[in-house]
Amino acid sequence: MIRIALVGQPNCGKSTIFNHLVGYKANTSNLPGTTVEYMKSEALIAGKRAEVVDLPGTYSLTSTDEAEAQTRNFLVGGEFDAVLNVIDASLLSRGLELTMQVLEMGIPLVVCLNMEDEARRKGLTIDVDALSERLGVPVVSAIAVRGIGVKQAAASVMTVAKSHPDVPAPKYSSDVERTIEQLSPRVSSKLGGGGFSPRLMAIKLLEGDQFFIDLACEGGFDEFDLVDQLRSQLAQSRGRSGEEVLAAERHHLSMNLFEEVTIVDSPTIGLRDRVDALLMHRFFGYIFFAAIMYGFFLLVFRLGALVEAPIMGLFNSSVNALATVINPHTIWFFMLRGAIQGVAGAIGIVLPYLIPFLTGLAVLEDVGYLPRAGYLMDVFMHKIGLHGKSVIPFISGYGCSVPAVMATRILDSPRDRFITATLAVMVPCVARTTVIFGLIGYFLGPTLAFALYIIDILVIAIAGKIMTKIFPQVTPGLILEIPSYKVPSLRVVWANVWLRAREFIVLAWPLLIGGSVLLSIFEYVHINYYLNLALLPITWSLGLPLSVGVTLIFGVFRKELTLIMLFQALGTTQVASVLSAGQMMTFTLFVLFYIPCVATIAVLIRELGRRKTALVLATTTGIAMVVALLARGIANIIG
Numbered sequence: 001m002i003r004i005a006l007v008g009q010p011n012c013g014k015s016t017i018f019n020h021l022v023g024y025k026a027n028t029s030n031l032p033g034t035t036v037e038y039m040k041s042e043a044l045i046a047g048k049r050a051e052v053v054d055l056p057g058t059y060s061l062t063s064t065d066e067a068e069a070q071t072r073n074f075l076v077g078g079e080f081d082a083v084l085n086v087i088d089a090s091l092l093s094r095g096l097e098l099t100m101q102v103l104e105m106g107i108p109l110v111v112c113l114n115m116e117d118e119a120r121r122k123g124l125t126i127d128v129d130a131l132s133e134r135l136g137v138p139v140v141s142a143i144a145v146r147g148i149g150v151k152q153a154a155a156s157v158m159t160v161a162k163s164h165p166d167v168p169a170p171k172y173s174s175d176v177e178r179t180i181e182q183l184s185p186r187v188s189s190k191l192g193g194g195g196f197s198p199r200l201m202a203i204k205l206l207e208g209d210q211f212f213i214d215l216a217c218e219g220g221f222d223e224f225d226l227v228d229q230l231r232s233q234l235a236q237s238r239g240r241s242g243e244e245v246l247a248a249e250r251h252h253l254s255m256n257l258f259e260e261v262t263i264v265d266s267p268t269i270g271l272r273d274r275v276d277a278l279l280m281h282r283f284f285g286y287i288f289f290a291a292i293m294y295g296f297f298l299l300v301f302r303l304g305a306l307v308e309a310p311i312m313g314l315f316n317s318s319v320n321a322l323a324t325v326i327n328p329h330t331i332w333f334f335m336l337r338g339a340i341q342g343v344a345g346a347i348g349i350v351l352p353y354l355i356p357f358l359t360g361l362a363v364l365e366d367v368g369y370l371p372r373a374g375y376l377m378d379v380f381m382h383k384i385g386l387h388g389k390s391v392i393p394f395i396s397g398y399g400c401s402v403p404a405v406m407a408t409r410i411l412d413s414p415r416d417r418f419i420t421a422t423l424a425v426m427v428p429c430v431a432r433t434t435v436i437f438g439l440i441g442y443f444l445g446p447t448l449a450f451a452l453y454i455i456d457i458l459v460i461a462i463a464g465k466i467m468t469k470i471f472p473q474v475t476p477g478l479i480l481e482i483p484s485y486k487v488p489s490l491r492v493v494w495a496n497v498w499l500r501a502r503e504f505i506v507l508a509w510p511l512l513i514g515g516s517v518l519l520s521i522f523e524y525v526h527i528n529y530y531l532n533l534a535l536l537p538i539t540w541s542l543g544l545p546l547s548v549g550v551t552l553i554f555g556v557f558r559k560e561l562t563l564i565m566l567f568q569a570l571g572t573t574q575v576a577s578v579l580s581a582g583q584m585m586t587f588t589l590f591v592l593f594y595i596p597c598v599a600t601i602a603v604l605i606r607e608l609g610r611r612k613t614a615l616v617l618a619t620t621t622g623i624a625m626v627v628a629l630l631a632r633g634i635a636n637i638i639g
Helices: 014-022 066-077 089-104 116-121 128-135 150-163 174-191 198-207 210-218 224-238 242-261 271-279 284-325 331-367 369-383 388-397 401-410 414-424 430-444 446-470 490-525 527-534 536-541 546-555 559-570 581-593 598-608 610-638
Strands: 002-008 027-030 037-045 048-054 082-088 109-114 124-126 139-141 262-264
Touching (some): 002 066, 002 089, 002 150, 014 037, 014 048, 014 150, 037 150, 066 210, 082 089, 082 150, 089 109, 089 198, 109 150, 128 139, 128 242, 174 210, 198 242, 224 242, 242 262, 271 284, 271 369, 331 369, 331 430, 331 559, 369 446, 388 414, 401 414, 414 598, 430 446, 430 581, 446 610, 490 527, 490 559, 527 536, 527 546, 536 546, 546 559, 546 581, 559 581, 598 610
Parallel strands (some): 082 109
16 A cells, blocks of 8 residues: 655645545554654555654754654555655745755655645745746645635645655755765765765755764764864864764755745735734734633533533433333442443533534644644743743643644753643643533533633742742743634634544543443442541642542542532532532642543553653642642631
């Protein structure tokens, strides 16, 4: 089967093209030996089956983080037939710098100029045929969000994958070319084919790329004195290092290509520019951010509450009907009731809030608002003493804490990675969002549910400020890619929602049902009483019923279980008849901050080690106790 790799810089629309080709049938996998995720799936392209691999976005094959390194490793490994290099046409000169590096590898290549409409809006008219002639590879223009040009690009890359045409390497200045030509034959004689171009290896050795130096050593190359000599000659003639010289050459060649194939006219100032002026404003931007988030959560609550009540009523009736068929004092009744309640929790409580939440998140992401929210929050990051890039794990945390912890790899400082991981696991993930909406939103209203998110941000800010004072360090500024606005694609949104919801259906749903059955068994044999006694110090100090303790144990496995088990532990879905508003707020705030789920703990151990993970768990649980105790005190004062 033909294997196609999608390569491009972040926010070039690569994943949009991937979703158009494969739909919702994609699988998320880890690159070998790492926790860096990539997407892959089979697709029917030009009548042939092909596997499409969507690699992590990268600006360069000289990697600066783990994701970029794994994209480079995948390309060097050569386990594919062709590359579809996606470029943001509105940023052509910059995008071509990565293309130059892919061309240096000599691998079958097709260039897809995506976002052609955005380029025209900026006043850029690109001669696609001229660019193809100068690069020596096929070039196809596309507007992926509308599906325009995607099939043509895919068909072109399939043709290239079958024919394996020669790919011309980019030619640099004469002195640089002479240096490369001096080294390439030595590399070829020592390493042979090696699975990659001798010219590529020569260039990377001149750049001083440690990854390729290690590869050369493993292959038996030993003429590093010559490499040092040639690198010194470049440095003396150009006044900069070999890496800077090659980067400047690629930049110069990309700019020349851009100027040769592009006509530049005046940009069109439209509605999107005026919207951006408001949404990115230093004052009004935060007002709009709060309004958008509040509207988003209000919509999720309204839709979820509309569905929850009738579904839960139906399942409650089925439990009552079960009691007329099976003796309610037998273990079989308890087990069946637990199974029904587990299914009810998944269908009637989790999914009604999960699907609208994931849909809204996917729309905000596809429109291009999330990076703008990240830009606004950069100021917040620096106020608490963290690098601006810390906002990326925080934004990821609203989806799931696992990728949020993994995203801390983009931070260079171990101190920043530790602090950011600690704070990121306190961001309300989708599972905690279910608890917030299903409990506070449903019984106390959407305004108080939204208030919990404000409290969460304030607690994270205070905790972050304290931690950065304990571990002081100067943090540099943030350079963040801000993509153009796009009309959300229903196909892409649905694919994103399905991929995220599938994890709940496949992994969490069985846990919810199994956990509910297990709790029913505990209740039948009275084990739950002893588990509740073990957690009595927590529940008593927070003013919660004794029966609530066991729900906190189940919540460590999956946070959704906390809510499902709460209904079962209290013996009713009408929680307001058992718990006061203050108790519900206290319980939810504790759940919001205490020990994360086991999947997150596993990733924390992998990323930070056992000692730092233990410190994270102790810190978050301590914060959960402090915040929940404050909530209890305020509730008692208010009455």
